[in-house]
Amino acid sequence: MSQHDVRRQIVGRGIPLHGHDIDTDRIMPARYLKSVTFEGLEHHIFKDDRQQAPDHPFNQPHYRGATILVVGRNFGSGSSREHAPEGLRRWGIQGIVGESFAEIFFGNCTALGLPCLAVSADDAAWLREAVARQPGQEMLLHVEDRSVRVGERTLQAHIPDYARHQLLTGTWNTMGVLLEAGDDIERLAKSLPYVTGH
Amino acid sequence: MATTLLDKVWDAHTVRTLPSGQTQLFFGLHLIHEVTSPQAFQMLREAGLRVRFPDRTVATIDHIVPTASQVRPFRDALAEEMTAHLVRNCKEFGIPLFDLDSGRQGIVHVIGPELGLSQPGMTIACGDSHTSTHGALGALAFGIGTSQVRDVLATQCLAMTKPKLRQIRVEGTLARGVYAKDVILTVIQQLGVKGGVGYAYEYAGTAVEAMTMEERLTICNMSIEGGARVGYVNPDTTTFAYLRGRPLAPKGEAFDRAVAWWTSMSTEAGATFDDLFRLDAEAIEPVVTWGINPGQSVGVGQRIPDPSDAPQAERPAWAEALAFMSFQPGRPIAGTPIDVAFIGSCTNARLSDLRAAAEVARGRKVANGVRALVVPGSQAVAKAAEDEGLHEVFLEAGFEWRKAGCSLCLGMNEDKLTGREICASSSNRNFKGRQGSPTGRTLLMSPAMVAAAAVAGEVTDIRRMLR
Numbered sequence A: 001m002s003q004h005d006v007r008r009q010i011v012g013r014g015i016p017l018h019g020h021d022i023d024t025d026r027i028m029p030a031r032y033l034k035s036v037t038f039e040g041l042e043h044h045i046f047k048d049d050r051q052q053a054p055d056h057p058f059n060q061p062h063y064r065g066a067t068i069l070v071v072g073r074n075f076g077s078g079s080s081r082e083h084a085p086e087g088l089r090r091w092g093i094q095g096i097v098g099e100s101f102a103e104i105f106f107g108n109c110t111a112l113g114l115p116c117l118a119v120s121a122d123d124a125a126w127l128r129e130a131v132a133r134q135p136g137q138e139m140l141l142h143v144e145d146r147s148v149r150v151g152e153r154t155l156q157a158h159i160p161d162y163a164r165h166q167l168l169t170g171t172w173n174t175m176g177v178l179l180e181a182g183d184d185i186e187r188l189a190k191s192l193p194y195v196t197g198h
Numbered sequence B: 001m002a003t004t005l006l007d008k009v010w011d012a013h014t015v016r017t018l019p020s021g022q023t024q025l026f027f028g029l030h031l032i033h034e035v036t037s038p039q040a041f042q043m044l045r046e047a048g049l050r051v052r053f054p055d056r057t058v059a060t061i062d063h064i065v066p067t068a069s070q071v072r073p074f075r076d077a078l079a080e081e082m083t084a085h086l087v088r089n090c091k092e093f094g095i096p097l098f099d100l101d102s103g104r105q106g107i108v109h110v111i112g113p114e115l116g117l118s119q120p121g122m123t124i125a126c127g128d129s130h131t132s133t134h135g136a137l138g139a140l141a142f143g144i145g146t147s148q149v150r151d152v153l154a155t156q157c158l159a160m161t162k163p164k165l166r167q168i169r170v171e172g173t174l175a176r177g178v179y180a181k182d183v184i185l186t187v188i189q190q191l192g193v194k195g196g197v198g199y200a201y202e203y204a205g206t207a208v209e210a211m212t213m214e215e216r217l218t219i220c221n222m223s224i225e226g227g228a229r230v231g232y233v234n235p236d237t238t239t240f241a242y243l244r245g246r247p248l249a250p251k252g253e254a255f256d257r258a259v260a261w262w263t264s265m266s267t268e269a270g271a272t273f274d275d276l277f278r279l280d281a282e283a284i285e286p287v288v289t290w291g292i293n294p295g296q297s298v299g300v301g302q303r304i305p306d307p308s309d310a311p312q313a314e315r316p317a318w319a320e321a322l323a324f325m326s327f328q329p330g331r332p333i334a335g336t337p338i339d340v341a342f343i344g345s346c347t348n349a350r351l352s353d354l355r356a357a358a359e360v361a362r363g364r365k366v367a368n369g370v371r372a373l374v375v376p377g378s379q380a381v382a383k384a385a386e387d388e389g390l391h392e393v394f395l396e397a398g399f400e401w402r403k404a405g406c407s408l409c410l411g412m413n414e415d416k417l418t419g420r421e422i423c424a425s426s427s428n429r430n431f432k433g434r435q436g437s438p439t440g441r442t443l444l445m446s447p448a449m450v451a452a453a454a455v456a457g458e459v460t461d462i463r464r465m466l467r
Helices: A047-052 A083-091 A103-111 A121-133 A161-169 A175-179 A184-190 B005-012 B038-046 B077-093 B108-114 B129-137 B146-155 B180-191 B213-226 B237-243 B252-264 B312-325 B351-361 B379-387 B390-397 B447-456
Strands: A009-016 A068-070 A095-098 A116-118 A138-142 A147-150 A153-156 B014-017 B023-026 B029-032 B057-060 B123-126 B140-143 B157-160 B164-171 B199-204 B230-233 B275-280 B287-289 B297-299 B340-343 B371-374 B422-425 B441-444
Touching: A009 A121, A068 A121, A083 A103, A095 A121, A103 A116, A103 A161, A103 B146, A121 A147, A121 A153, A175 B146, A175 B157, A184 B014, A184 B023, B005 B014, B005 B140, B005 B199, B005 B230, B029 B108, B029 B146, B038 B077, B038 B146, B057 B108, B108 B123, B108 B129, B108 B213, B108 B379, B123 B129, B123 B146, B129 B140, B129 B213, B129 B230, B129 B237, B140 B230, B146 B157, B164 B180, B180 B213, B180 B275, B180 B287, B180 B297, B199 B213, B213 B230, B213 B237, B213 B351, B237 B252, B340 B351, B340 B447, B351 B379, B351 B390, B351 B447, B371 B390, B379 B390, B422 B447
Parallel strands: A009 A068, A068 A095, A095 A116, B029 B057, B029 B123, B123 B140, B164 B199, B164 B275, B199 B230, B340 B371, B340 B422, B422 B441
Antiparallel strands: A009 A138, A138 A147, A147 A153, B014 B023, B023 B157, B287 B297, B287 B441
C-alpha cells in the first residue's frame, strides 16, 4: 500500500475563504453523502453557501484552477464525513493553509495526502487578503520546511510531526503500515480481558 | 504516579509506536453504518483483504432510514441502495448487522450502550463524529473518517496521536428544569467550539457523579461540538448498574470480574491533567442557541447578544450568525416563534429524554402551525416508551410518533426543514443547512425545552411549565 508520490511542497494559485468555524456540513451538505462512492463530489463543494452568495470564491472564474485553499480558524469542524476533503480534492485542492483545523477533518485530509498547514491568526488573515488582492499569484506550501511563501514573504507554518512524516514519505495511507504489525495485533487483542471474555 | 483512564486505556491498547511517531492503537469495538462505510469496504476489496475482526465489528442502519414507514424497498432509491449495500457488505464480510427487523436497530450511538456493547476500558471507533457518546461508559471512543474505517476493518487498529487531557469538573446540583444538555451547551459556550481541539475531556465533579448513564451519554455526545474528539466519565456504580443485564454485556461471574477490571481502569485520585475547567452546576440555566454553531447560546432568560459586545475576534462570526438567523440583537431569546419541534438524535432520544418531554406534553396541545415529531433513538427505546404509554401522550398532544433513526438531525432522510423554518431541536448541531433546508434555522435545547416550545409555539422557559 505504499504511495509512489510524496508531498514535499505544493505550488499553485490560492483561493481564499473568509469566515471561521466553517463546518463540514457547509463544505459538503449531507444530501450529497447519499451515495456508495465518492464520485462527483467536486460538483457539490460549498453548494449551499455558493447558492446563497453569488460572489463566493468557488463561484468566481478567476479562482478556477486554484490548488491551495486559504482558510480561517477551526476549518472543517463538525461531522467526520470524509466526503468534505474528498470533494475539495476532486475539485482540485491539493493543500490547505489556515489559522487552525478541526481534528477529524485534519486527519481525514492527511489520510488523502492533502497537507493542512497552520499559520498565525494575523498571517492567515493577511494571506486571505493577499490572495484576494492578487488571485493569479503563485504560492507555495512547503511541508518539509514548514513554511508558506507568497511573493516576497515567507510565513512560518505548523504541521504535526506525524502528518509531516506521512506526507514526506508517502505513507498517508496508513493501512499498509498498520498491517505490518502482523500477529502483534492478535497478541494485543488476547491481552485484553474483554476480548478473552473476562 | 497516579494515572488517568486515558493513560491506562491508551497503554492497554498500544500495539506499537509507528515510524511517524504515532501509536498503533487497537480498537475493541468498531461500529459501522451505511453512510461512511461503503467506500471503505470497496477499498478493502480492492486490496484483497478481509475484515480482520468481524466479531468485534457491529453494524446498524440509522442515518438514511425513513422514520414514517420503514417498509422496504424504501421510496427513496438512494436510501434503498445504501441500505442494500450495507446488508451485502455485512453478509460478505461476516459482520453482525442490527437490521430493521432485528428489534435492535437504532442510532448507532444509542444502540451501542443500550445493548451493552460499549463498555468501560474499551477503545471504540465509528465513522461518525458523535462516537464520543460512548465515553459515558468509561471508554475512549473516537469519531473517524472513511479512510480510517478502512484501516479498522483491515487491521482493527488506527494510527493515533494521544490527546492531552482536560478535566471538566461540574460541582453542585442542577436546578429543576436544567438538564445534561444544558450542562454541555454551557461547557461549549464557555470553552468555545474549538476549545477542545487536541484534548480529551474527562467529565467529573459531583454533578456528573450524580447523573444517570443516559445523562452522561448526552454530555459525552457533544464533546466533539466543543472540538474534543473524545469525552469520557470514569466508570462507577452507576455505570455497572446500567450494564448489568444488558444483552451483550458480560454475564454472571464474568460480570463481576469485568467490574473489577473496569474499576481498575479509572482515573486515580491525585492524577494530574493538562488543564482543568470548573463549572458551578447551580449557575446553569436552560440554554438555547441563537446562532450557527453550538457555542453560540444564551440562557433562556437572556437576550440575543449584540456583536459589538463580542470579543474582537468573534464579532464577524456573531454578525454572520445573526444575519443568517434574521435575529435582532437585544431581543429576549424567549418568545422566538418556532415552526418545527424535533425530539430525537443521538444526543437526546433515549427513554429518559422522552419521559422528560412527555411530562411537558401530557395534557397539553402542540401550538397551531407547529409541526412536532418525536423520533426514538432505537427500536428498544420505542418499545420501552410504548410500554409505558409515552407514545399516546405525545400523539394526544399532537406530536407525530416516528420510528427509530437519525431523522431531522441531519437532512439525509425524508425528515427535513423547508425554506426558512425555525426548528426547536434536541439534536446537536445548528450549522447552516444542517436540518436539510439550506436556509433552515435550528435552535438547540433540551428535549423538555423542545416540548415546551412545541406547546407554546415559541421558545419558552421550561421552569414555568413544570408542575
